[in-house]
Amino acid sequence: MRGATAGVQKKIQDVYPNAHYIHCYAHQLNLIMQQATSHITKVRIFFSNLSGFSSFFSRSSKRTSVLDKVVAHRLPASSNVRWNFHSRAINTVFEHREDLIRCFESIQDSGDFDPITIREAGAFAMLLEDQDFKFFLQLFHHIMPHVDLLYAKLQKKVIDSVCIQESIQQFQQDIQKIRNSLHSMVGQSSVGSSQPVKKRRTLSVEDHERIAAEVCDIILGHTRERFSFTNHLVSATLLQGDRFEQYNTAFPEDALSNTLKAYPVLNRGKLKTELTLIYSKEEFKACCGAVGLLQLFMENNLEEVFSETVTLLKILITTPMTTAEAERCFSTLKRIKTFLRNSMTQDRLNALAMLSMEKRLVTEMTDFNKNVIEKFAGQKERRAKFMFK
Incomplete structure (x- = not known):
């Protein structure tokens, strides 16, 4: 699909x-997290151990009952x-660690x-007491909520490139x-150990801080690399409401040039005039994203007045x-x-698939x-008596 040559x-x-x-930006986020958790041996071991908890109980109903x-x-x-499946596993183990022991x-x-x-139960109990495991559990308990929030935003049907840029920056x-x-987080994880640190840890406090910093750096580096904006996405910066006040002072000529390179059909002079007027009006600054700005134009019958801006908005909105x-x-x-x-x-398959997807x-x-x-109980008479019938 993405081959640049063939x-x-x-x-x-x-x-x-x-x-x-x-x-696909949601897929890009998954790739970022895979890179951040697969290149560091200790982190890769942590997630391998984490996946073992659910598999231990899923193999036996007797274990599940306990x-x-x-x-x-x-x-x-x-x-x-x-x-987000990893996030749910991390949160569950973090919140119920003592109960699991x-x-x-x-x-x-x-x-x-x-x-x-x-x-196996003895090994998992020892793992939950391990200081390295507890530290990485705490680290990703802090990181994963932000990953989940961004992932949820990327899955919205009304998402546009303006909102995506703001979400990625946040x-x-x-x-x-x-x-x-990280320094204070590592310090908190070392508090409460009654035994000397070297006897309780396989890694030192400095190692924990170094690895955690490396994880964050990989996430930040790959986010900047994988979410690098093309001319299409750079054109979205022209319509970011939180930048209108800044653009009213200094017009973004570079972003306008990149937009015209991406879409030569647009009229430079008319588009610049329309954007200058938009940046100076207070009512436009409150709009959130390209969808909100286009809705404002439609509700007030301004499509002809801002024809070039409306064309650009429609392009940004319809690009998935x-x-x-x-x-x-x-x-x-x-x-x-x-x-x-x-x-x-086929009808049953369609119904079950719809229930799962939605x-x-x-x-x-x-x-x-x-x-x-x-509804099921009232369809026809059955031998069994339904309490809701």
């Missing part, structure tokens, strides 16, 4: 030279394709499990704050920043229609489960 990108640009290729009884919370599985100890002491299970600022506060949603549809179908469920009808929408509907049960 890929689909090249074939399209041979016919339409002004077409712009944009790598988990439900002691911890009362399931451990989500990790996924390299969607990093008691769970593994109860498995060891119960006498109802085989030697392999007892040995993400970089948040990671930089974590980078600057992310394509992960379409890929997740195929992943959903692969999970639903398995070898054991290969005989389901899970967030379903959870926000009031009394959804109750309405489904009542």
Whole structure:
């Protein structure tokens, strides 16, 4: 797809030279986190150990029953394709670490499990007490919420390049704050050790701070590299509401030149006149993103007055920043229609796929489960008596 010499990108640009290729930004974020967690040995080991918790319990319903009884919370599985799965696993282990230790100890002491299970439970209990594991758990407990927030913004259907630039800049600022506060974070993780540090740690405090700084630097470096803006995205800076006051003082000639290189169809003189007027008006400064600015023009019948700006806004809005949603549809179908469920009808497959893809929408509907049960129970007479019937 992205091949610059013989890929689909090249074939399209041979016919339409002004077409712009944009790598899916949600996928780019996943690649950034993979780079940050795979190049450092200790961090790679941490995530390998983290994924072992969910697999330990998923292999046995007997183990899961102990988990439900002691911890009362399931451990989500990790996924390299969607990093919010890692975030859920990190948050769960971080918040229930003491409960998980008691769970593994109860498995060891119960006498109802085989030697392999007892040995693995003991290893996981020791891992949760390990100072290196606890430090990396705390580090990524601080980092992952910012990754989740950016990932959620990149998945919005109404996202545009203006909002993306603001979101990425905020993400970089948040990671930089974590980078600057590493010394205090490392100091907190070393408090509470009753034994000397060297006996409790495989890494020193300085090593922890160095590795954490390297993780943050990799994230920041790859964010700047992978989210480098083309002329298409640079043109979005012309319409960032938080910069209108700055542009009213000094007009962004460079951004305008890059915009005209990307879209020669635009009239330079008319576009500059329209933008100068937009930058000077207070009512335009409150608009959030290209969508909000275009809606303001439409509501007040200003399309003809700002014709060149409206053309640029429509280009920015209709260019997709992310394509992960379409890929997740195929992943959903692969999970639903398995070898054991290969005989389901097309209507049932469509319904199950829609419920899975639009899970967030379903959870926000009031009394959804109750309405489904009542509809199912009222379809026809059955031998079983339904309590909602």
